Amino acid sequence: MAKPKLAVYWAASCGGCDIAILDIEDKILAVADFFDLCFWPCVADFKYADVEAMEDKSITLTLFNGAIRSEENYHVAQLLRQKSVVLCAFGSCAADGCIPALANFYNLDSILDYVYLRSPSLENGSKIIPQPVTKVPEGQLTIPKLWNTVRTLGQTVDVDYIIPGCPPQSDQIAAVVEAVIDILKNGKPLPPKGTVLGATDKTCCDECPRVRNVKKIKEFKRIWELDQVDPDLCLMEQGIVCCGPATRSGCGAKCVKAGVSCRGCYGKPVNVRDQGAKMVASLASVIDSTDPKEIEKIVSTISDPLGTFYRFSLADSMLRRVQA
Amino acid sequence: MKSVVIDPITRLEGHGKIHLFVNDDGSLANCYFQVPELRGFEQFCVGRPAEELPRITTRICGVCPDAHHMASAKAVDAVFGVTPTSASLKLRNLVYNAFYGGDHTTHFYALGGPDFVCGPDAPPAERNVLGVIAKVGVEVGKLVIAQRARGQRAIEIIGGKKVHPVTAVPGGMSKRVTKEEQAELIKIGEEMVEFAKFTIQVLNDIVLANKGYVDLILSDMFTHNTYSMGLVDANNKVNFYDGKVRVVDPNGKEHCKYEPKDYLAYVAEHVEPYSYLKYPFLKKVGWKGFVDGVESGVYKATPLSRLNASDGMATPLAQAEYERFYETLTGDKSGRKPVHQTLATHWARIVELMYACEATLAMAKDDEITSDKLVNKPERIVGEGIGIVEAPRGTLTHHYKTDDKGIITEANLIVGTTNNNAPITMSIQKAAAGLIKKGTKITDGILNRIEMAFRAYDPCFGCATHSLPGEMPLEVIVHDAETGEVVQNARQNC
Numbered sequence: 001m002a003k004p005k006l007a008v009y010w011a012a013s014c015g016g017c018d019i020a021i022l023d024i025e026d027k028i029l030a031v032a033d034f035f036d037l038c039f040w041p042c043v044a045d046f047k048y049a050d051v052e053a054m055e056d057k058s059i060t061l062t063l064f065n066g067a068i069r070s071e072e073n074y075h076v077a078q079l080l081r082q083k084s085v086v087l088c089a090f091g092s093c094a095a096d097g098c099i100p101a102l103a104n105f106y107n108l109d110s111i112l113d114y115v116y117l118r119s120p121s122l123e124n125g126s127k128i129i130p131q132p133v134t135k136v137p138e139g140q141l142t143i144p145k146l147w148n149t150v151r152t153l154g155q156t157v158d159v160d161y162i163i164p165g166c167p168p169q170s171d172q173i174a175a176v177v178e179a180v181i182d183i184l185k186n187g188k189p190l191p192p193k194g195t196v197l198g199a200t201d202k203t204c205c206d207e208c209p210r211v212r213n214v215k216k217i218k219e220f221k222r223i224w225e226l227d228q229v230d231p232d233l234c235l236m237e238q239g240i241v242c243c244g245p246a247t248r249s250g251c252g253a254k255c256v257k258a259g260v261s262c263r264g265c266y267g268k269p270v271n272v273r274d275q276g277a278k279m280v281a282s283l284a285s286v287i288d289s290t291d292p293k294e295i296e297k298i299v300s301t302i303s304d305p306l307g308t309f310y311r312f313s314l315a316d317s318m319l320r321r322v323q324a
Numbered sequence: 325m326k327s328v329v330i331d332p333i334t335r336l337e338g339h340g341k342i343h344l345f346v347n348d349d350g351s352l353a354n355c356y357f358q359v360p361e362l363r364g365f366e367q368f369c370v371g372r373p374a375e376e377l378p379r380i381t382t383r384i385c386g387v388c389p390d391a392h393h394m395a396s397a398k399a400v401d402a403v404f405g406v407t408p409t410s411a412s413l414k415l416r417n418l419v420y421n422a423f424y425g426g427d428h429t430t431h432f433y434a435l436g437g438p439d440f441v442c443g444p445d446a447p448p449a450e451r452n453v454l455g456v457i458a459k460v461g462v463e464v465g466k467l468v469i470a471q472r473a474r475g476q477r478a479i480e481i482i483g484g485k486k487v488h489p490v491t492a493v494p495g496g497m498s499k500r501v502t503k504e505e506q507a508e509l510i511k512i513g514e515e516m517v518e519f520a521k522f523t524i525q526v527l528n529d530i531v532l533a534n535k536g537y538v539d540l541i542l543s544d545m546f547t548h549n550t551y552s553m554g555l556v557d558a559n560n561k562v563n564f565y566d567g568k569v570r571v572v573d574p575n576g577k578e579h580c581k582y583e584p585k586d587y588l589a590y591v592a593e594h595v596e597p598y599s600y601l602k603y604p605f606l607k608k609v610g611w612k613g614f615v616d617g618v619e620s621g622v623y624k625a626t627p628l629s630r631l632n633a634s635d636g637m638a639t640p641l642a643q644a645e646y647e648r649f650y651e652t653l654t655g656d657k658s659g660r661k662p663v664h665q666t667l668a669t670h671w672a673r674i675v676e677l678m679y680a681c682e683a684t685l686a687m688a689k690d691d692e693i694t695s696d697k698l699v700n701k702p703e704r705i706v707g708e709g710i711g712i713v714e715a716p717r718g719t720l721t722h723h724y725k726t727d728d729k730g731i732i733t734e735a736n737l738i739v740g741t742t743n744n745n746a747p748i749t750m751s752i753q754k755a756a757a758g759l760i761k762k763g764t765k766i767t768d769g770i771l772n773r774i775e776m777a778f779r780a781y782d783p784c785f786g787c788a789t790h791s792l793p794g795e796m797p798l799e800v801i802v803h804d805a806e807t808g809e810v811v812q813n814a815r816q817n818c
Contacts, residue, residue, distance in 0.1 A: 134597045
């Protein structure tokens with residue numbers, strides 16, 4: 001009997017998701033043993049044409065990482081949706097837009113303008129900006145057109161499950177892989193569509209070992225403004241903005257354990273529509289004032305609130321992008 | 325005129341494409357290497373607090389996030405005018421070398437190695453890391469996996485996370501290393517050194533003992549006379565984390581040696597309309613196109629160029645290997661440099677692996693790494709900072725400007741593989757021109773030799789650097805430019 005087929009793909013992403021998959025170490029052998037790997041450009045030797053030639057729904061499971069930022073990303077997302085029974089948004093870029101979606105604070109034109117016309121190391125007297133189609137003496141060259149707005153995978157094609165994290169932690173990946181193999185091997189029912197896998201229903205704060213007392217904040221500080229960061233006390237109580245309350249747990253609170261704030265890479269918690277709005281609500285409950293002027297003063301001590309509260313989820317947020 | 329398109333190149337950070345134009349007689353007319361992706365970090369970092377950039381720019385690359393974390397941290401230290409504590413600098417150095425120990429290993433065994441261990445003409449199904457294991461034994465495969473895990477574990481101990489470390493903060497590090505963790509790091513270092521020794525033996529037995537491979541390394545088809553760039557310490561020894569950038573010309577003569585803060589006087593970037601990736605070159609020489617020689621500003625920033633740009637290695641076993649490298653490849657014991665054979669980059673990578681492992685062990689043994697003096701508090705905002713480290717794939721420059729609150733107003737990034745954009749293009753071009761000649765039938769062997777031309781650069785091949793089996797899948801479709809009719813279709817591992 002033929003093995004179930006597995007595909008892994010990256011669109012606009014950094015490669016960290018693929019590294020995290022490989023970090024499951026010897027368990028990768030179980031994956032290779034159970035699945036017939038049919039597409040994983042980083043690891044196996046298949047091309048777009050091979051996927052195009054497959055029958056629809058012939059791929060059992062596709063782990064798709066990366067945001068959708070170009071025509072090529074979108075084309076492959078559509079292709080893999082068509083060919084896959086289960087399409088998983090794997091990692092923060094595919095799930096929420098992640099760091100690449102910070103580009104949604106800007107228009108594509110301004111990005112191209114800076115990178116190719118204004119950055120200080122340029123020598124570009126001819127003011128060349130890369131183009132989708134270029135005529136050269138020998139013929140024509142093409143590169144994919146970039147989109148103005150970075151989108152999540154779920155905003156472009158129908159997604160079945162989400163595995164959050166930047167990247168998903170390897171122990172979570174291993175657990176999901178084992179569960180999927182068990183489901184497929186033993187004919188168990190799949191979880192409901194839309195289920196978030198490899199995470200829990202709690203928040204990062206629930207996994208954080210730091211001591212929390214009653215939070216009342218008069219002023220926010222940046223980490224370098226403190227004489228010393230208390231290694232055991234809740235960072236928020238020390239005045240450092242920490243996105244733990246607005247972030248789904250699953251990572252093991254690694255960043256806060258290492259002495260720095262959570263920045264929200266596991267995405268919004270369960271039953272929350274917008275991670276940044278949740279963060280605003282969390283902060284509102286700890287600001288120690290009822291006086292509007294003082295509240296405004298306290299809030300003004302937060303640097304870059306948008307870029308902090310939506311660090312990993314701007315594309316998935318209700319804002320989605322900053323309007324020009 | 326016919327188009328020969330190699331698309332997509334996988335095992336590349338993002339996506340890559342090679343477009344060859346072939347004359348009607350079958351010879352190569354021209355060759356273009358294209359990078360069809362841009363994410364725009366330089367723009368969207370604007371508006372972010374400077375101290376956040378070491379955690380944002382790690383997402384430029386999940387394969388070498390450690391390099392971006394460190395270059396960014398150095399630039400941010402400068403923005404805040406602060407020198408990190410001695411203990412934190414040792415921790416940064418330690419984790420950075422441990423990262424190199426894992427990264428160079430996987431490139432040698434999984435990506436570059438198969439061409440030598442299995443042979444450039446081995447069947448594609450064998451010419452991968454499984455083929456390597458089949459040839460040298462399954463135990464070696466386990467050793468490679470263990471070595472990679474060691475590097476990742478050291479990053480987790482010091483950096484907080486295996487992928488995308490988080491602990492470098494302005495003026496130091498945020499996480500203390502315990503005595504127990506130090507003991508684990510020493511064990512990691514010891515095992516890494518043993519693994520590096522073993523790897524040198526593998527190189528000797530399989531590559532250097534085979535005259536055919538040595539001849540291939542020395543062949544003109546894989547040779548480029550370019551400038552060489554690398555970071556060096558005060559004694560001109562290779563250093564990955566700190567020092568000055570030294571550049572030597574194709575004859576080995578020093579062209580420049582600059583402080584990171586002065587990079588704009590030495591490096592500039594050229595733009596072509598058909599690729600999103602820019603082409604850095606030496607500003608004082610100038611952009612002369614995709615050509616070799618002293619008159620061309622093209623330079624390489626690779627393991628090979630780092631050896632060329634230095635006077636040696638700072639640890640004993642690596643220094644011995646460095647001397648053997650030049651003696652073997654130049655044919656004399658005079659210490660003559662440089663070496664320009666692109667494929668020698670693989671051996672240079674092993675010299676660096678030895679150094680990284682020795683340095684990891686030496687730094688792990690330093691008791692100061694468990695100090696609690698982790699951060700020097702910044703006292704002022706300078707408003708501009710430039711940080712440079714040597715990423716495994718080349719010199720990595722982060723340059724930030726900020727307002728008086730330390731919010732980024734301008735960012736400029738010249739990343740490892742970008743440095744090699746022009747030489748990669750040239751290497752593909754030269755290999756392709758040497759291989760695709762009048763009447764040539766495009767075969768798998770030809771495709772693989774074209775691949776070898778750029779595989780030596782380890783051009784930020786994303787996860788492939790750390791991957792299980794595989795060979796670069798390539799598809800070359802030759803079609804008539806006028807009618808669009810497919811003339812020939814050659815596929816490898818597809």
